[in-house]
Amino acid sequence: MSEAGPVTKQRNPHDPDERGHFGPYGGRFMPEALIGALDELSAEYDKARLDPAFTEEFTRLLRDYANRPSLLTEAPRFAEHAGGARIFLKREDLNHTGSHKINNVLGQALLTKRMGKKRVIAETGAGQHGVATATACALMELDCTIYMGEVDTERQALNVARMKLLGAEVIPVKTGSRTLKDAINEALRDWVTNVADTHYLLGTAAGAHPFPVMVRNFHTVIGEEARRQILEQTGRLPDAVAACVGGGSNAIGIFHGFIDDPDVRLVGFEPGGHGIASGEHGATLSEGTPGVLHGARSYLLQDDDGQTIEAYSISAGLDYPGVGPEHAWLKDTGRAEYRSVTDDEAMDAFQLLSRTEGVIPAIESAHALAGALVLGRELGPDGLIVVNLSGRGDKDMDTAAKHFGYVEES
Amino acid sequence: MSLKRLFEQVKAEDRAALIGYLPAGFPTVAESKDLLAAMVDGGCDLIEVGVPYSDPVMDGPTIQVAADTALRNGFRLRQTFDVVESVTGHGGRAVVMTYWNPVHHYGVDAFARDLAAAGGDGLITPDLVPDEAEEWLAVSETHGLDRIFLVAPSSSEERIDRTVKAASGFVYATAVMGVTGARDQVGAGAAELVRRTKAHTTLPVGVGIGVRSGEQAAEVAAFADAVIVGSAFVTAAEGGPGAVRALAEELAGGVRQKSGRATVAP
Ligand SMILES: Cc1ncc(COP(=O)(O)O)c(C=O)c1O
Numbered sequence: 306m307s308e309a310g311p312v313t314k315q316r317n318p319h320d321p322d323e324r325g326h327f328g329p330y331g332g333r334f335m336p337e338a339l340i341g342a343l344d345e346l347s348a349e350y351d352k353a354r355l356d357p358a359f360t361e362e363f364t365r366l367l368r369d370y371a372n373r374p375s376l377l378t379e380a381p382r383f384a385e386h387a388g389g390a391r392i393f394l395k396r397e398d399l400n401h402t403g404s405h406k407i408n409n410v411l412g413q414a415l416l417t418k419r420m421g422k423k424r425v426i427a428e429t430g431a432g433q434h435g436v437a438t439a440t441a442c443a444l445m446e447l448d449c450t451i452y453m454g455e456v457d458t459e460r461q462a463l464n465v466a467r468m469k470l471l472g473a474e475v476i477p478v479k480t481g482s483r484t485l486k487d488a489i490n491e492a493l494r495d496w497v498t499n500v501a502d503t504h505y506l507l508g509t510a511a512g513a514h515p516f517p518v519m520v521r522n523f524h525t526v527i528g529e530e531a532r533r534q535i536l537e538q539t540g541r542l543p544d545a546v547a548a549c550v551g552g553g554s555n556a557i558g559i560f561h562g563f564i565d566d567p568d569v570r571l572v573g574f575e576p577g578g579h580g581i582a583s584g585e586h587g588a589t590l591s592e593g594t595p596g597v598l599h600g601a602r603s604y605l606l607q608d609d610d611g612q613t614i615e616a617y618s619i620s621a622g623l624d625y626p627g628v629g630p631e632h633a634w635l636k637d638t639g640r641a642e643y644r645s646v647t648d649d650e651a652m653d654a655f656q657l658l659s660r661t662e663g664v665i666p667a668i669e670s671a672h673a674l675a676g677a678l679v680l681g682r683e684l685g686p687d688g689l690i691v692v693n694l695s696g697r698g699d700k701d702m703d704t705a706a707k708h709f710g711y712v713e714e715s
Numbered sequence: 716m717s718l719k720r721l722f723e724q725v726k727a728e729d730r731a732a733l734i735g736y737l738p739a740g741f742p743t744v745a746e747s748k749d750l751l752a753a754m755v756d757g758g759c760d761l762i763e764v765g766v767p768y769s770d771p772v773m774d775g776p777t778i779q780v781a782a783d784t785a786l787r788n789g790f791r792l793r794q795t796f797d798v799v800e801s802v803t804g805h806g807g808r809a810v811v812m813t814y815w816n817p818v819h820h821y822g823v824d825a826f827a828r829d830l831a832a833a834g835g836d837g838l839i840t841p842d843l844v845p846d847e848a849e850e851w852l853a854v855s856e857t858h859g860l861d862r863i864f865l866v867a868p869s870s871s872e873e874r875i876d877r878t879v880k881a882a883s884g885f886v887y888a889t890a891v892m893g894v895t896g897a898r899d900q901v902g903a904g905a906a907e908l909v910r911r912t913k914a915h916t917t918l919p920v921g922v923g924i925g926v927r928s929g930e931q932a933a934e935v936a937a938f939a940d941a942v943i944v945g946s947a948f949v950t951a952a953e954g955g956p957g958a959v960r961a962l963a964e965e966l967a968g969g970v971r972q973k974s975g976r977a978t979v980a981p
Contacts, residue, residue, distance in 0.1 A: 324846060332846075332847050333846060334815055334843060335842060335844065336773050336842055336865065336889075337844050337864070337867045337878065338867035338870075338889060338892055339869075340846075340869075341869040341870060341871060342869070344871075494773075497772075497773065497892060497893060497894060498893040500892060501869075596819060596820055597815050597816040597819050598770065599770075599772075600842075602819075605816075607816070610791060610817060610820065610821075611792065611816045611817040611818075611821065612768065612786065613769040613770050613816075
């Protein structure tokens with residue numbers, strides 16, 4: 306890989322304004338006690354992105370440690386179920402630790418070192434971000450504490466064990482819905498108490514400025530590689546790029562590789578849970594309204610009083626009632642489209658990819674795969690789709706075994 | 716503005732003001748009105764009426780549980796104004812302390828209008844800094860409400876300056892880095908933060924987070940214009956209006972003592 310793209314560029318035309326606003330979204334709705342730390346982080350990041358030594362170190366880690374560039378694999382047998390359109394998978398599942406999350410984690414861990422901070426905290430839903438963070442902390446000698454909703458520690462028990470093995474402390478969060486939203490609340494409470502020596506390594510392209518733009522830029526490598534690879538392999542740009550959307554980091558990373566190609570549709574798939582009509586879902590962009598949560602203005606699942614509505618998804622990594630502010634802006638401007646996929650549709654795609662291609666996807670990524678099946682039928686046999694396969698499914702065996710009845714439920 | 720008059724009066728009495736917090740609707744709307752009346756009767760100069768919110772990231776377990784209880788008991792946002800009206804109707808003064816999303820969702824102008832109509836004096840906004848407050852700055856002028864912003868030990872001089880310039884009524888100094896909750900010791904950095912803040916403004920400075928006894932109130936009163944007490948009132952609420960009133964009386968005694976032991980061991 307010869308370049309790390311926007312990491313080295315001071316500004317790009319899709320950057321937010323100085324205060325982190327993407328149109329009316331983003332910004333910093335944060336306690337004053339944390340503004341100093343956000344200012345420090347912004348300043349350090351602005352310096353780092355211009356510093357060739359930083360870019361070189363980041364690029365080296367991505368290549369020699371995280372296994373980039375990740376493959377772009379055609380999935381012809383899977384595509385037979387998509388109306389004959391060609392489907393290519395961007396294999397973030399082959400990254401070290403098994404998902405796209407490692408890109409952002411390595412970038413922020415390097416920044417943590419630059420800021421001279423010794424301790425890292427993070428939230429995690431599926432556990433993939435927690436595992437990636439624990440991994441980078443082991444590599445770079447940082448203390449690591451991970452907040453994880455109690456519901457998620459149960460459904461992603463394998464990842465809890467991985468984090469502990471890597472030397473992290475995992476704190477189960479017992480408040481609220483006991484999932485990702487509450488893990489973020491608890492991490493923010495830790496941060497405001499320990500901000501002097503602690504970096505909050507947020508795992509998605511959401512939160513207060515500079516997180517959305519910084520996390521995005523650490524992930525744009527996904528889209529840059531994918532664009533180059535699809536041109537090499539097919540000689541043309543895809544008709545559509547599909548990604549799942551929880552907080553929005555894997556989606557924004559791959560979208561940005563194609564954002565200046567107006568003929569490439571950018572389609573995000575949100576968790577439809579038990580179906581939109583059931584009210585049990587996490588389809589924030591499709592069903593939410595603008596509001597403020599976790600430091601930014603964006604779309605939000607909220608009731609008539611502005612109280613957050615608990616999200617639901619079979620997938621822990623998508624079970625979140627908020628979404629990154631740039632997605633809100635891409636939705637409003639029409640540059641990207643957002644749809645939803647139910648638990649059952651995602652699980653069918655999960656099994657289908659396993660059986661047709663021998664690739665077990667994360668349940669999160671299976672939402673994008675299910676979406677691609679629909680897109681393919683819409684596009685017809687000439688269609689060409691790139692799907693961001695954001696992670697691998699080993700962590701999901703327990704959920705899958707129960708869903709498909711492979712094991713007796715005790 | 717009326718908070719200005721309140722602080723002038725307190726100053727004339729050579730003491731600090733006592734500001735007490737409880738969430739509206741805790742444990743129910745009717746009971747919260749009685750608890751707040753007891754705070755007024757016990758000597759709180761100003762009541763902070765909290766808005767229960769689903770994601771209170773600045774609050775420790777005590778206030779989290781209280782907000783949760785209120786929401787589970789069916790609290791609705793518009794009842795905030797009933798509760799404020801019950802305080803002002805009881806001869807007290809009230810400001811509302813709220814995370815920003817409920818106000819954003821209700822409509823900033825509509826919220827300010829209804830708060831002013833209920834006799835409220837202003838808003839304390841723990842997750843709205845002046846940088847994002849353009850609409851609120853304008854709307855608060857229209858409706859004659861005070862804007863109480865927070866400063867923290869981590870605030871730079873430049874940020875303190877910007878914050879106090881946007882604020883009115885008083886400035887809320889969070890004494891320790893951390894979430895709300897009663898503490899055995901008031902943060903040693905509190906006096907220093909008040910000193911730094913006063914170098915930028917003539918507005919009164921209130922100190923919050925951690926105070927729970929008359930003795931601590933006296934310590935804080937020695938260097939601050941107002942002593943703000945939250946979690947301790949929430950805990951006292953378990954004992955009903957009598958216990959709340961007793962705590963208010965103890966604290967009201969404290970703010971009239973000024974122990975002079977301004978800096979306590981960390
Ligand atoms: C494999 C995988 N994909 C996607 C996500 C969702 O996050 P985001 O929307 O930030 O990509 C997660 C989160 O845990 C994940 O583990």
